[in-house]
Amino acid sequence: MTTATTPHATPALSADTRFAPDAERVRLLKDRARFSRLETVRLIEIAKVGHYTSAFSAAELFSVLYYDAMRLSDDPNWADRDRFMMGKGHAAVGLFPILADLGYFGRDILDGYTRLGNPLGDHPDMTKVPGIDFSSGSIGHALSAGCGMALSARMQGQDYVTYVMIGDGELQEGQVWEAALFGAHYGLSNLVGIIDRNGYQLDGAVDDVIGVEPIVDKWQAFGWEVHVVDGHDVTALATLFRALRADAARTRPAMVVARTVKGKGVSYMETDPGWHLGYLDPGDAERAIAEINAMEA
Amino acid sequence: MSARPQSANSWQYRALNALTPGLDHFSDALLDEIAAGVPIVAGTADLQYSNGLEKFARLAPDRFVQFGISEQNMVSAAAGMAACGQSPYVATFASFLALLCCEQIRMDVAYSKLPVRLVGHHAGISLGFYGTSHHATEDLAIMRAIAGLAVVAPSDGNQLRSLIRAARDWAGPIYFRIGRGRDPEIYGTPPVLEIGKGIERSTGRDLTIIATGSTVHPADLAAKALTEAGHSVGLIDMHTVKPLDAALIRDVAGRTGQILTVEEHNVLGGLGGAVAEVLADIGGSVRLTRHGIMDEYSLIAPPTHLYHHYRLDAGGIEQVARGLLS
Structure with missing residues (x-):
């Protein structure tokens, strides 16, 4: 697996027990990650095509961000909320159910996923979907938009944190590296980047298409504080995000390299990269659901 | 227990070409050009299964370039290749090609008078619920305003083949606006045509x-x-x-x-x-x-x-x- 070549940075902030979530929280975070996967399968059945595996690799990240790390309120437009956006917008199918679960829009909207005039499509749209902080779909813009939000917080005296998830294939876009320079130059310590290092993109393994390693060295060289973490370990993720928030001394943006498995939870999707995009008919979806439900609780 | 998909209705990305035979026209036309001695290079930005260049990549691997998700790099690199005598075709979604790469197209390709062939596929609103980021409803206007750039929009796969054949004798750069390989057939065979003649x-x-x-x-x-x-x-x-x-x-x-x-x-x-x-x-x-x-x-x-x-x-x-x- 390609991601195994990404080395761990030390010390591992994600193992700092002072910030570890309790057992009850861990159960919730695992449950919501499972919920995201199950809903992904259900929604793609409506659309008849979708990005199962891109959403599955990010399920624990979505869960930990929205049910633990981020400061949110019932009002999706609250000015001091933490922000989240993703350059890999095609994983939105895994996030929409969480936003509905948080009460930002109704179940009826979720159930109309991709139908004519519905706000929910393959990519997140801030003009249509309550709870989406920034639109995406064209790969490579999000980290720059996140830099703007983080700098804006400082200029306006606000203390929200901006989280930006990008794909590992997204690192091939030049704009990502413009944002890397910018974020470090302005010392955006309120910015947390996340690379969903699932190892695959549309045309194949990232390292076969256009290699991006050594990721850790690159971001460190660009002036970011880099943390490598198991992107499916909710305890480690929650610990890391809490620790990053608590670190008032940091003067640089942080980049979390989340080692993930594309298609995590459905066995054949984990081993066959062709599933970046696809469709499971209802019978096959049921078998996938059984596998997701059999994941460790 | 094997949980692998069992239904013929289930499919995944790498099967797109097999499911969409219309995608073959693009690769087949470029392979014909190679056979005719044209120094074709075909490139894409992580979309070889969406535009069907996967076939070209299999049959002419030494003439295929995978750029990954770096569209602007791809267009400028194609200009560099064209400046060295190659005949590059670079393809990605029309939204990214015409909008994201607009300046590279103007400066590196059109102003420089280099015979790059830019292929914007899934044009218009053919990407449906992928949303505005993936829709191209401005590309004709933008490309048309660039001096020295020809703009063609074939109505089916056979006409695409004719236009690629006609491009052989067209000295300047060309923007091809195409669909998603599912256009109903209008011309049973590649029609006789001339660029610039309706x-x-x-x-x-x-x-x-x-x-x-x-x-x-x-x-x-x-x-x-x-x-x-x-x-x-x-x-x-x-x-x-x-x-x-x-x-x-x-x-x-x-x-x-x-x-x-x-x-x-x-x-x-x-x-x-x-x-x-x-x-x-x-x-x-x-x-x-x-x-x-x-x-x-x-x-x-x-x-x-x-x-x-x-x-x-x-x-x-x-x-x-x-x-x-x-």
């Missing part, structure tokens, strides 16, 4: 529809239905939007009651805008109606639902035309 498929005294790319097929059906209903309705397949066939438009303007342009594009700046410019130059009195996306961002939905909603399917075009004829 194809008058039928003539009409009451109304002439000028369509381009994906709208030619539904407009053809609409024209036939209207003709059967007793109207005299003609159709022009305007596969080249730039240089536009002004002579044909002038000619038609003198022998038809009205002109209706139909495009899967904003009505501003694309085919309709181009025809309006010609008619304004003539100063005649023929009435022009531009049909397409009315200067707005499309809703999301499966593509066929959108074509129905925006009256870009055969029934919708017929309805628009009937409104003009009544």
Whole structure:
């Protein structure tokens, strides 16, 4: 697996027990990650095509961000909320159910996923979907938009944190590296980047298409504080995000390299990269659901 | 227990080419060019299964370049290759190619007079619920405003083959606007054509529809239905939007009651805008109606639902035309 070549940075902030979530929280975070996967399968059945595996690799990240790390309120437009956006917008199918679960829009909207005039499509749209902080779909813009939000917080005296998830294939876009320079130059310590290092993109393994390693060295060289973490370990993720928030001394943006498995939870999707995009008919979806439900609780 | 998909209805990305035979036209045409001695290089930005270049990559691996998700890099690199005598075709979604890479196209390709072939696929609103980021309803207008760049929009796979063949003798750069490989067949074989010369498929005294790319097929059906209903309705397949066939438009303007342009594009700046410019130059009195996306961002939905909603399917075009004829 390609991601195994990404080395761990030390010390591992994600193992700092002072910030570890309790057992009850861990159960919730695992449950919501499972919920995201199950809903992904259900929604793609409506659309008849979708990005199962891109959403599955990010399920624990979505869960930990929205049910633990981020400061949110019932009002999706609250000015001091933490922000989240993703350059890999095609994983939105895994996030929409969480936003509905948080009460930002109704179940009826979720159930109309991709139908004519519905706000929910393959990519997140801030003009249509309550709870989406920034639109995406064209790969490579999000980290720059996140830099703007983080700098804006400082200029306006606000203390929200901006989280930006990008794909590992997204690192091939030049704009990502413009944002890397910018974020470090302005010392955006309120910015947390996340690379969903699932190892695959549309045309194949990232390292076969256009290699991006050594990721850790690159971001460190660009002036970011880099943390490598198991992107499916909710305890480690929650610990890391809490620790990053608590670190008032940091003067640089942080980049979390989340080692993930594309298609995590459905066995054949984990081993066959062709599933970046696809469709499971209802019978096959049921078998996938059984596998997701059999994941460790 | 094997949980692998068992239903024939389930599919995944790498099967797209097999599921969409129309995608083969692009690779096949480029392979024909190689056989004819043209120094083709084909490149894509992480979309080889979406545009069918996967076939080209298999059969001509030493002439294929995978750029990953770096569209701007791809366009400038293609310009560099063209400056060294290659004949590069680079392909990605029309939205990314025409909008994200606009400056690279203007400076590195068009201003530099380099024969790069830019292939924007999944143009218009054919990516349906992928949303505005993936819709290209401005690309004709943007590409058309770049001096020295030809703009073509083949109406089916066979016409794409003809245009790629014609590009062999075209010295400047070309922007190809194509669909998603699912265009219904209009031409049974690659038609004889010339870049810059529209194809008058039928003539009409009451109304002439000028369509381009994906709208030619539904407009053809609409024209036939209207003709059967007793109207005299003609159709022009305007596969080249730039240089536009002004002579044909002038000619038609003198022998038809009205002109209706139909495009899967904003009505501003694309085919309709181009025809309006010609008619304004003539100063005649023929009435022009531009049909397409009315200067707005499309809703999301499966593509066929959108074509129905925006009256870009055969029934919708017929309805628009009937409104003009009544």
